[in-house]
Amino acid sequence: MAVQIVMDRTGDTRHEFDSTDQKALGLAEERFRQLTGKGFRAVALGRDGGSGRLLRKFDREVEQTLFIPQLQGG
């Protein structure tokens, strides 16, 4: 199972999906587009705390995608 993790005020919200299921993949891709369209950054999480990589487009091979809201200066 792959998972998309969206940071929010409850800590995070997780959307799990089966990456072999075309319908679920379509929904996950749509979610990816919507969130990145809103300014979220998508990061493919690395193993054991590795920095992972920034995703510019949906990648069906990624197991864990973290969505980080847009940054602002304090």
Added chain:
Amino acid sequence: MERVAEILRALLGRALSEHGPQAPALADVLIERAQSHLPPQLGVQLSNGYRAWAPLSPADCYAFCESHGTWDLASLRAALLCEGQHMYLEMREDHAVFRRSQRQRREDSIAPGGVDTSLLERLRRQTDGFDEDLIWQRAPGEFPFGAARAVEPRAEGGSETRSETGRRLLQWWAQRREQLVGSFSFLRVAGDVGSKRAQERGLKLLRENLTPLQRQQYEKYGYFDVLGGNTGKRYRIRHGRQMNIDQLDKNGRRVCGWCFFPQGSLVAGDIMLAQKLSLELYEVETLLVANRY
């Protein structure tokens, strides 16, 4: 005051502010030697096991060592513990006095006839006034339990205008009440931000995505170091939600601070993870947004 004593005072102040009036006793003062790229640390430990740490350089200790004649770690630690216990006692007393005065001020402000009458109290008085004005148009024995139950205007001659005014007033009061209820539900939702459960989830996600070294650093000192993905510069992310990032030089000294965080009311764990990943993955873009201080 010697620099090391100032650091000790700051650590004790932090411990006090985190524990409030029931702050446990100071149990020990700790000194950690430098490890690879980590500078030496001064720490305080309370009797409940709580620890707080701050970086310490040999230069910070020199004046203290000279005035106390302590030239080895064990005697320095003993002298600092003795100094810290006096300091901590004074600070606890000051803290208790400060809390008492704050409580007294708060009680004065909400006391009947106090100077600072709350908005709610004023609203209640205004609306009570309206209710009294409207009593004349209620049927005997009828008391409106909800503002939505607007009183029907009586059809008797000259009282129609007054009934109409009363109906409008009741409608206004119903609207105000809904607004107030809305404000309180907003406050309740806002209170969920940073709820204990959310904070735990945030910290769990953070820990899962730290390297073993970063995790060890964070557990021990409450911060972890990150290397910038583009420049290779070292940043230290301290536990916190903002103004918690220091840029360090190759000797581990602070160069400047950076302040940035993700939008939305996120919990500390999420914010620190977002800061780590953004510095590692898109450092240049991040620093363009961040404020340097």
